[in-house]
Amino acid sequence: MKERKMRRILQLHSTHKTNLCLKLYSFFILFTSLSNHGYFVKANIFIFSGCSQEKYTPNSPFEANLNSFLASVVSSSSQALYNSIAIGNGSSTPPEATIYGLYQCRGDLKTTDCSKCIESAVNQIGLVCPYSYGASLQLEGCCVRYEHIDFLGKLDTSVRYNKCSKSVSDDVEFFRRRDDVLADLQAAIGFKVSSSGFVEGFAQCLGDLSSADCASCLGDAVGKLKNLCGSAAAADVFLGQCSARYWASGYYDFTDSSNEDQMGKTVAIIVGALAGLAVFIVLLSFCRKAMG
Template identity: 30%
Template sequence: MNLFYHFLLFLLLLSNCIADDPLGNVCNNNTVVGAQLSTNIDHLLAELVSEAPQNGYVATSYGKGNNKVYGLAQCRGDVDKLDCTSCIQDAAKQIQIRCPNINDARIWYDYCFLRYDTQNFIGQLDTFYNIFYVNVEDVTDPKTFNKKLGALTDTIKSEAVQPANKGLGKGESRLSPSVTLYALVQCTRDLPPLSCSQCIGLAIGGFQSYCANRKGCRALYSSCYVRYELYPFFFPLDQQNTSASPSTYVVLVHP
């Protein structure tokens, strides 16, 4: 975490985030966009907004030659079409605001992810950029917690790589009569099972480096998303366990 990571010196309450505030974004500023490519990016984003909510995912391209641009948009597998539509619309809007005249950009939300690039990334494992949200509070019984977390993430990772599950795995594990652990993993649906497994494995490995013994963590990569909490956060929500609530997080970004 030392030389490779830097703190974005701010703390935030996740429960207070507004809809169009992303979890993070990356703009490759070493790029220049001409008029034709800019037009193609606009067309591509409109296509992603239109098509992604139909089944929660789309990967496509637009244009020819040096002005061809590739794009992907995907919603978290447990959210409904309405939330997916709203999230993709926000993502397309904000990526244009935050990454103007950039030909390689990506943006993460809690409910969705969107990216585009002039290089064909479809089907390729990408773990170069990553963001970790780390709960500032420690668990009270690390030994039991880590054992349960390891078993749960192994289970949902196995689910995610099954083609029928479209890259999604989620589940829960009882830590005590009053405390439940919830976890979710998801790969972008363009990845083959082996690449999906590698991405999730890398993200879970990051838990020990950046989130050891913490009450919650989420890892955001361009190819996968992994999260665990001590409160219900995926749908359908567990109505039997609403006592725990989101806490304060530190955000770590690399590179």
């Protein structure tokens, strides 16, 4: 009688473990499905990236300083929307190990959202620019950049990325309001949002620029918006140290595709796959222990 009772208890215990493993497996399938469909990365949409041709050696002093820089970026982003960081620029560090870098979140983000965006950028930058001495990654709400040489505070108005929506037909009212918004954005210091009727926009300079350099950069950005995108109903331009955007109501989501969009989707899939693999390994280990 005792033996039958013991067998019954063991059977129930085994069934409980099996059901638990099946539930965990179902969660894993749901997790990977959501990851592949981008639900975990929609808040941090990929815009563009840039990587240096020069590569560093794994396990080198530069890699150690880069890891310190990225950790500092993540830590600092929970406290402030911008920070610049220099690591290894002292006399005791080899010149080839020096890193200058910064991060910045869009001016309308809360620090909690900024931190999440920066974490996403840091996780992606090594995938997009492996072993690079210099790299930049721009997401919808934030950016991270590091270089081997000191670029901080030095004006750079080269075009890094631009995107234009479909053109608007002869609409005098639209162009008048668009020009009002762009004129207002050109006078921004730091981050600014502007609107005129059904046209809206915002502009932002990186935090390492002086007020005069910011105004110069935004003047170039506004000029390039008009020159590169003409009569587009919505347009983006990112220069080396500032960005500007405008859109008419209903045109915020651009319809044109680009190689950068495909790169962003690829990075999202890679990140989701790696996260899914980690969950699967933990699940497999647990189930092996549970099943004895």
